Amino acid sequence: MKKLFNMLAASASAMASGPDGDKFEVAGLPVRCAHCRGELFVEGRAQLNTAGMSFLNLDWANRSAATLACVACGRIEWFLADPEERA
Ligand SMILES: [Zn+2]
Incomplete structure (x- = not known):
């Protein structure tokens, strides 16, 4: 789970x-x-495709996901599809 923690830390520092x-x-829907x-x-x-995700039975995904960290409250939304930026 170290990778996941590193990712969360990176998101937190981006917010900071x-x-x-x-x-x-x-x-087609706003996030x-x-x-x-x-x-x-x-x-x-x-x-x-980390050990942590294998443990969670998400081997089928086996690729990267997009994470969107809410700047207001810090909740992280996960998407397999690529989010598109809205103007
Ligand atoms: Zn929020």
Whole structure:
């Protein structure tokens, strides 16, 4: 799970450096935070083919996922599809 923790730490430091975040959409729908309903996220990447993900039975994915970290509350949304930035 070390990789996952490193990824989370990287997301946290990206948030600490003070980006305003961007708006994204997936499958034609705007991405909103499931926790605070915020619309601004910092995009990141995470490999799914780690020991941790194998343990979680996600071997079928075996590729990278996009992570969108909510700049308002810090919740991370995960997508296998590539989120598109909204203007
Ligand atoms: Zn949020």
